[in-house]
Amino acid sequence: MLKSKKYEVSKEGxxxxxxxxxxxxxxxxxxxxxxxxxxxxNKKEISFHAAIRKIKGVYRMMFSKQHQKELGMCPSDYFTIQFFENTTKYGVEMPEELEAVLESDLEFMEAFQTLTDGKKRNLIYTIKRYKSSQTKIDKAITISENLKRGIVDQRLWIKPV
Known part of the structure; x- marks a missing residue:
């Protein structure tokens, strides 16, 4: 498995x-x-998935406010990162609640597979943001119904039908 050494970095913007x-x-x-x-x-550690992008000749990755808050960082702090090979199917960990809904609904699975990789990740992140397992299931079912109806606008996925 590919893994990097540890690097000290700071935020840019x-x-x-x-x-x-x-x-x-x-x-x-x-x-x-x-x-x-x-x-x-500061002895806190988090793990997440990120894209490596080259923008204006410089390699960057997104580092959300949520991640900064989880680590207890200030804007000018330096911190350590280490990269590991992404072994997930969709580029991010799949919540088990969403996986269960996908496995139980063939039509939803087929609609999900037609999405671009980015939209698949967006859908996964949409479900992951909820804390309660039941809420994750309910939102996955709502998204399932909306996708099967042909709603492709991501902003409308979690709207009840």
Whole structure:
């Protein structure tokens, strides 16, 4: 399994981290545009999935306010990141509630498979943001019904039918 060494980085603007070129190219040259990231700050550690992007000649990844808050960081703090090969099917961990709804509804599974990879991840993140398992199931069922009706606008997916 591909993994990087640990790098010390800081944020660039409110939501980005500039990645060391060696880190980004190690993964991109191996064919990995996404990675599992472990970020550490002051003895706190979080794990999440991120895309590696080159914007205006600089490698970057998104680093959300939520992740910053989880680590207890201030805007100018330096922190440590380490990349690991992304072994997930969709580029992010699938919530078991969504997986159960997909497995139990063939029509929903077929509609899900027609989505772009980015829309699949968006749908997965939509479900992941809920804390309660029952809410995750309810939202997955609502999304299922809306997708089967042909609603492709992601903003309308969680609207009750």
């Amino acid at each position: 409110p939501y980005f981290v500039i990645l060391p070129e060696a880190l980004a190219e190690q993964f991109l040259n191996a064919g990995h545009k996404r990675a599992r990231v472990v970020a550490s700050f």
